[in-house]
Amino acid sequence: MTTHTTPLCQYSTRVDEPFLDELADKLTQHGYAVMDQTFNPVAVQELRAEFDHPGAEFKNAGIGRQEDFTIARNVRGDRICWLEGRTGAASFFLDAMADIRHGLNRRLFMGLFDYESHLSYYPVGSFYKKHVDAFHGRSNRVLSTVFYLNQNWQPEDGGELVLYDRADKQVLERVVPHAGRLVVFLSEEFPHEVLPAARERYSIAGWFRVNTSTAVNLDPPE
Ligand SMILES: O=C(O)CCC(=O)C(=O)O
Numbered sequence: 001m002t003t004h005t006t007p008l009c010q011y012s013t014r015v016d017e018p019f020l021d022e023l024a025d026k027l028t029q030h031g032y033a034v035m036d037q038t039f040n041p042v043a044v045q046e047l048r049a050e051f052d053h054p055g056a057e058f059k060n061a062g063i064g065r066q067e068d069f070t071i072a073r074n075v076r077g078d079r080i081c082w083l084e085g086r087t088g089a090a091s092f093f094l095d096a097m098a099d100i101r102h103g104l105n106r107r108l109f110m111g112l113f114d115y116e117s118h119l120s121y122y123p124v125g126s127f128y129k130k131h132v133d134a135f136h137g138r139s140n141r142v143l144s145t146v147f148y149l150n151q152n153w154q155p156e157d158g159g160e161l162v163l164y165d166r167a168d169k170q171v172l173e174r175v176v177p178h179a180g181r182l183v184v185f186l187s188e189e190f191p192h193e194v195l196p197a198a199r200e201r202y203s204i205a206g207w208f209r210v211n212t213s214t215a216v217n218l219d220p221p222e
């Protein structure tokens with residue numbers, strides 16, 4: 001059994017007030033943000049090591065929720081493992097995302113209530129076809145995040161995240177999945193896709209959610 005002995009103090013993040021100001025400004029102006037060097041290299045390395053943790057159980061990712069859950073390899077080829085914060089690196093990551101959640105709520109009054117995330121592993125040749133992460137009024141996912149863990153990613157490795165504008169007419173951004181890069185975007189607004197990766201591709205995908213539960217209408221579990 002691998003033990004994770006890195007003390008939490010060795011991880012550091014730049015999720016400080018200037019980082020949160022910049023993120024909030026970009027989200028207000030564009031609806032999305034690409035932030036670099038979010039965590040120090042030790043934290044990035046330890047988060048990458050989560051994929052090799054003996055306790056990590058990966059399954060083929062599906063589409064849709066509950067009864068319409070379908071494995072569709074022609075749509076997405078990633079394998080996922082939900083993040084629960086059982087290791088130092090995972091809880092460090094989830095704590096940093098909680099700081100982002102609070103920071104955005106204070107600045108933008110978004111009412112972000114919680115965060116869910118999974119490790120994503122894209123084997124060589126896999127992709128995720130164009131999709132939106134949430135449909136208006138049908139999901140409580142409001143803000144999507146992707147954090148990348150790939151050292152020395154080269155142009156020929158492919159695997160970019162392509163973000164399209166709200167009308168799905170133009171490419172807004174082609175994001176190279178460099179280690180330490182965090183992408184944040186409004187879940188309902190931006191169609192996006194992951195181009196085929198010529199190298200194994202590692203990331204953590206997550207969603208900030210609002211609480212849409214009421215006494216009579218509880219959110220269905222994932
Ligand atoms: O890995 C990425 O760049 C994006 C992944 C994605 O779109 C998703 O998991 O919904």
Ligand SMILES: [Fe+2]
Nearest residue numbers: 131132133192
């Ligand atoms: Fe997505």
